[in-house]
Amino acid sequence: MIDEFIAQIDEKWHGAFNKLMEAIDENLPPGFEKSIDRNMITYNVPLTTYPKGYHVTRNTPLPFLALAPQKRHIGLYHMGIYSNPELLKWFQEAYAEAVPTKLNMGKSCIRWTSTKHIPYELIGELSKKMSVEQWIAAYENEIQR
Template structure:
C-alpha cells in the first residue's frame, strides 16, 4: 500500500482531491474479493491469483485486472475492464452518463476519462462499480479469452 500512497501523493494538485474522492467511491463500492495493488503503474483492483491462478493473459504471476485509477496530465481515468465486453453494462453506463452529466462522455474501450474535476459523476461511478461481481468478471474474461483465441 506504500506504493499506492506514494502514487497518490505525487498527483498534481489540480487532480488530487478529485482522484482521492474517486478512489474512495471505488473502494466503498467494489464487490467483495477484489484486492487493491499497483499494476502497470496504477492502483488497480485485481482478482487475486489465489482465486484465479491462471492470471491475466495466462501469466501465472500476474493477477487479472478489473478496475484501475490513473491521474494523467490532462485527465483522470477509470479503467473498467468489465465494461469492454459487456454490451448491456456499457449501454446502461452511456445512457446514465448522458442523463446525469452535461458534458460528452470521453471514453475508450475500457477507459473513462474525466477532463474536468468539477464534472465527475461520483455516484454514477459508484453504481457502475457495483454492477459486476468478481465471479461475473472472471466468467466474462474467460469467454472473451476463448472468443479471441478462436478468432485467430
C-alpha cells in the same frame, strides 16, 4: 505504498482522484485486490482466487479496474464495460442523464479532463455492477473466442 503514490499525484487531480478511489472502494464487491501497477491504482482478481491469472502476462492477477492520474486527464479503466455490451449501454445512458458534458471514452477508458463534472455516485454504482465471479466468467468467455 498506496498513500505514497497518492501523495505524488498532481494537485490539479488530487481531490478528484481521492473521491473516485473512495467511490470505488466503498462499492466494489468483495474479492478484488487493490494495488499499484504501471502508475495506476488497480483492482484485480488475485491469483489465490483465479490461479490462471491474466493470459497476456503469466503469474499476474486478472485486472478489472484501474484509476490513473495522467498529465491531462484522470482515466478510469473498467474491463467490465469493455466486455459486457449491456453494462456499457447502461453506463452510457446513465452518464448522459447525470452529466451535462459529453462522455469521453475509449473501449474501456473513461477520461475526465476537468474535475467539474465527475459523477462520483455513478462511478460508485458502476463499481457495484460486477462481482469477481461475474468478471471471471466474462473474461473466460472472451478469451475462449
